[in-house]
Amino acid sequence: MKPILRIQVNGRxxxxxxxxxxxxIDFLREQLQLTGTKQGCDGGECGACTVLVDGRPRLSCCAFAASFEGHHVETIESQWQDGQMSPLQQAFHEKLGAQCGYCTPGxxxxxxxxxxxxxxxxxxxIRQALGGNLCRCTGYVKIIESVQAAAPGHRQTTGEPA
Amino acid sequence: MNTKPSKGVGQRMPLYDGVEKVTGRAKYTADLFPRDALVGRIYRSPLPHAELIEVDVSAARSLPGVVAVITGADCDIPYGILPIAQNEFPLARDRVRYFGEPVAAVAAVDEETAERALKLIRLHVRELPIIDSIAKARAPDAALLHDKKPGNIEREVHNEFGDTAAGFAAADLVREQTYHAAEVNHAQMEPHAAFAAWEPEREQLTLHTCSMVPYYVHKKVAQCLGIDTAQVRVIKPYVGGAFGARVETLNFEIIVSLLARAARGAVRMQLTREESMLTHRGRPESETRVKLGMTRDGRITACECEVVQRGGAYAGYGIITILYAGALLNGIYDVKNVKYDGYRVYTNTPPCGAMRGHGTVNTRVAFESLMTSMAAELDLDPIEVRRRNRIPGPSVTPNGLRVESYGLPQCLDKVEEASGWRQLRGKLPKWKGIGMACSHFVSGSAKPVHFTGEPHATIVLKLDFDGGISILSGAADVGQGSTTIVAQVVVEVLGVDWRRVRVITNDSAVTPKDNGSYSSRVTFMVGNATLDAAQKLKQVLVEAAARRLQVEPDQVECLGESFHVLGDPSRAVSFSDATAEALVDTGTLHVKGTFTCPIEFQGGKHRGGAVGSTMGFSYAAQVVEVSVDPVTCRVSVDKIWAALDCGFAINPLAVEGQIQGGVFMGMGQGLSEQTRYENGKMSAANFLDYGFPTMAETPPIEVFIVESIDPNGPFGAKEASEGPLAGFPAALADAVRDATGLEFHEWPLTPERIAKAMEAREREQRAAARKTVRQPATAGAA
Known part of the structure; x- marks a missing residue:
């Protein structure tokens, strides 16, 4: 018998x-069908599987689901709220922060x-913080521009002074 | 809907499918795996070279939960991308030729069972000598990888255009140098994945796969399964990067299909990163010897080049790659006398294939490096030397390639000015340097790989009762934005509201065949086919509107969402009314557009002359600024200025992204990337050891778009993705020379390589100093 895991995923x-x-990552993708989170490597090399656990970035391919009993996990699917893209999603879309899109959720x-x-x-x-997230398409330039462009909108959504 | 015609091209457009990508809704192949599908896994050769005496799968087969096990005995039909060089089996038969080559495969109820089954497979082999280098392959007594391939030579190419002997005789300076470039891998972010569903009752197969060339996959899967192509359907979902990794049918695509048929059901297969890198098809390690003749004022009088590529175990694209390496010596500068000798050798390493800049990159790197080095010897500025060798106007190269539009001089102007070249070259502080180089690439091979007599590109527009326009496109968008381009072209021509348009791609049962996303052909060829289709649909609508308005078609003006009588805007019909009229008697409209490269663009008459042929070359120039750490010997790239002549930027935003991505990939090859083998085993089959640059190591890349408006491209457009790559390694080495005074002929420029060169120089300097100390009188006496 598999043990029961109590976990909050995207607010639920x-x-x-x-x-x-x-x-x-397998729990999210296979069991919950949240396939937005991607696997790009054989463990801990590329950052494509990055999710937030209690607000901090974690590589979901390098951690057991069971170790997050009672914790709060956020995936790319949580970014879409109230019928619209988040400031980061909007910026990555408009600034071409995504080409093939595979590294984008992470x-x-x-x-x-x-x-x-x-x-x-x-x-x-930004370079420092995202240095563990590999992208093969963009040369990172437009990813950095996307994050910069999203910052003001992000401040508004988190209620911080703009 | 809009009242003014919508604009399509020349706009900075976010990707048509960008929302799906940023929201995580885009479904890549592995995201579509049915949960009840069997799990397929591949048993790979643990040896680089061995005769297979027996592949014992009996224990694996009887493991509970295993549904099917297949070996080389289940498929005796070879495959390969080139019809003339098909020498690979999906699962090895009789012999394995590289570490990681597929030998057997299992389909089981779950991952765990499949893994367990693999461990039960036993091989009985006789080991053979490991031929893992060019030198070993070409040794006189070398063991042969393939019958009928003496000397392990897959293909030799020899050609001479003009008179190189006379050219060298006319030169004031002749120099020759050999350059070495390591093997590199595409390292696309999405590991290979496919799933195949066999319907035993219908005897039909549906394959989902991450391909750039679903059409080739379709053909080869049918071929290896021994079934009619009509029994196969190939669907390409979102693809997480490709860069050439997926530009031929790959073994796992056939294996998963064979497994599905054997299991009489659906089989899912996701390769690990290691397996994806072992599947390889990357850019071959190459030795490039270049000899150039130059006049005192920098004009190149002759070029001689010999290339040897370590091709890996099977043919793949090899023949094309070795031809490309020579063909694109031409087409960038005005050089009349060109001689090329190419050798592609077989080795016990994973097969190489096409990678961004197919075959042309390492040759260009070598050529540019020698050109700059000779310019220095003649005390000429390298940018100026390139200007002096520019192609004067539309012309045909010595090997029969046509140059129609040529924006290289403008590219040079842009990067020279933006980088402050004149103020910085040779004047930066010690350990800092600046360098430059140029490159070019085809906008689609003018002759398709498979010659069928069909048009080179086809697009279908479907217009139905709802007034919605479905663009049915077989072009494989792998992140480069081809789906966006076709939508832009349709909207530009028809002027319709964007909400009227949908793009449906890559389902062989629905969309027209496309040759695939290779040789940067899509914007040019599919773009032109789309233009043709949209113009034809517009004509149909204009004629329908004319009938409603009771005027002649040439009296009708199309404003996108409405059609007016010329000079009388009060007499108008809406798009919906025009559509309704157009559908009378005919019903649903399917309008087809096609494009074919005319024969005069299909290359020279010599053997292999079609390779390199295109209707338009892109041109690129870049300047690179670096710092070299004198202690760690690490090179940091501080800034890149890159200019590209893409003819016309249908989507400037996407063109910038392609240039930055191309330059970035060139930077990886120049700076750090290489596959490594130990006794024939790939030892860097992961991102960390392979080492492509992270965000922390990648500098700002400033981009300049030059629009030379090609006479044949759609709206004047040419390719934008492959051309900018090849300049980087040469510009990097040039910058490092500016910083250190050391000239490098090998890539990547790792700290080890730089340290070695610095130590050698110090030894030489010490030796020279000792000599001076010992013989002070001699020097003085002279």
Missing amino acids: WREEAVADNTLL MIMAAEALLRTNAEPSEAE
């Missing part, structure tokens, strides 16, 4: 039977974590 509490050795979630702790990151701070 769930009770799911999850094997102890199920990775968080990139946006890593950027989300950054903007929550640093409302006005400099270019260097």
